[in-house]
Amino acid sequence: MVARGTADRLDYHRAGARLQASHGRGVIQPEPGSRLAAFGSVRFVADRVDGEIANRKGVASGAVRVDAARGDVARTDQIFYDGDFLRSDTHVDAAGPGYRVEGNGLLARTDGSVIQLMDGVKGKLQMEARP
Amino acid sequence: MTGAIVLLAAATLPSGPLDFKARDMRIEPQERRVVLDGDVHLSRGDLNVTGEHAVAEYAKEQAALPRRPRGRKKEASDTIVGGQSVERFTVSGNVHVQSGSRTADGEHGVLDSEDVDVVRPRVVLRRSIAEEGQPTPVRVEADHLLLLQARRLARFTDDVVVRRGDAVVRSPRMEARYDGEGQLTRLELRGGVDVRQGDRRATGQNADYDAKARTLVLAGDPKLYDQGDVLTGDRIDLGLDTKEVRVERARGRLRPEAHKGERGAP
Structure with a gap:
């Protein structure tokens, strides 16, 4: 997986590879054949991003939005990254091909194998139309 | 349960997304x-x-994602009708x-x-109109139920047991039919039918229940056993409320002494 990004302002501390970005934007290009590849490239934006690259930890906050090339869009106020997982304890709004859902928390594996919305979810799922 | x-x-399932x-x-x-x-x-x-x-x-x-015409802004509904359903x-x-x-x-x-497909259903089939007084519910148990909504048909299979008042009917399979208002019109039991109501018992290969007339019609070597009486014929009609029986081309053995003391008996 390769991630690239830009920001209006970036503070980078070499020790621990810590960074603080304001109005950060990034794009993740999944490895072909990986589970995440089903979503295509994943773009994200947030008002603020704090991360420790060496420890594979970070938090994005303020109007966090994730867009997948497949058509999935998710919005929340804050999301934590911890190695293999992404976690949010705030309201999450997501929509994609055939679904729209909102929940009060999110837990997702960064390999894209499982995305779980929690603590009360509601939404719509498209049923297949019969000819 | x-x-x-x-x-x-x-009713057929209405179209559109499922909430x-x-x-x-x-x-x-x-x-x-x-x-x-x-x-x-x-x-x-x-x-x-x-x-x-x-x-x-x-x-x-x-399904192919419909192309948005040039110039039209993406709407919220575009995501829900997208490529997966x-x-x-x-x-x-x-x-x-x-x-x-x-x-x-x-x-x-x-x-x-x-x-809609239901495993081990327990269903009460109601007919709310054209029945005097409080409608008698028809309770059905089976191992499997398939609702074919467009055909207004409910298909029960495997160990079907129908209970209506004091009548219990058993059969391997049964179809329940409805009219446009969702009112039960008919039950069709096939593959061997056994009816028990109080002391009487009836059997046949098939049975049709008319929900409006509240009669059960047995056919296919139908037999009625009632306190020593044995009746058979081409067809046996059982009135589930009136307890009346009509047998077409009847043959049988009646034992009047078994009915002594019954209301209306001499």
Whole structure:
């Protein structure tokens, strides 16, 4: 997986590879054949991003939005990254091909194998139309 | 489980997306499914289904994403009609299905875009009109129920047991038919029928129950056994409320002494 990004302002501390970005934007290009590849490239934006690259930890906050090339869009106020997982304890709004859902928390594996919305979810799922 | 129910066979599933609520939702893209857990509630038009757990399976082939005309802004609905749609929903754990005033309960249910499939259903078939006084519910238990909504048909199979008042009817398979208003019109039992009502017992290969007339018509070597009386014929009509019996081309053995002391007996 390769991630690239830009920001209006970036503070980078070499020790621990810590960074603080304001109005950060990034794009993740999944490895072909990986589970995440089903979503295509994943773009994200947030008002603020704090991360420790060496420890594979970070938090994005303020109007966090994730867009997948497949058509999935998710919005929340804050999301934590911890190695293999992404976690949010705030309201999450997501929509994609055939679904729209909102929940009060999110837990997702960064390999894209499982995305779980929690603590009360509601939404719509498209049923297949019969000819 | 004891659920009083009535079928939803009359109405076809309304078109459009299916609304859901649950405690948690797990999206498993690789398995092409979505899992809902905890107080699951699905609704579509006047159809409501509740249960503890649901799995939405996506169609294998993705429908082509309709192209948005140039110049038209992307609308919220564009995401919901996109390239993936749910082929069927399997609901389990205290499943309750309701369509308007008609309901059905079961251990397990499957919904696709038209039909509803319920395992171990317990159903009460009601006819709310054209019945004097309080309608007598027809309770049905079976191992399997398939609701063919477009055909206004409920197909019960495997160990079908129908109870109406003091009458108990058993058969391997039965179809319940409805009219346009969702009123039960007819039950068709096939493959060997056994009827018991108080002291009398009747058997036949087939039986049809007319919900309006409240009569059960046995055919296919029908026989009636009633306190030593044995009647057979081409067809036996049983009035479930009146207890009257009509036998066409009757043959039989009657034992009047067995009926001494009955109301109306000499």
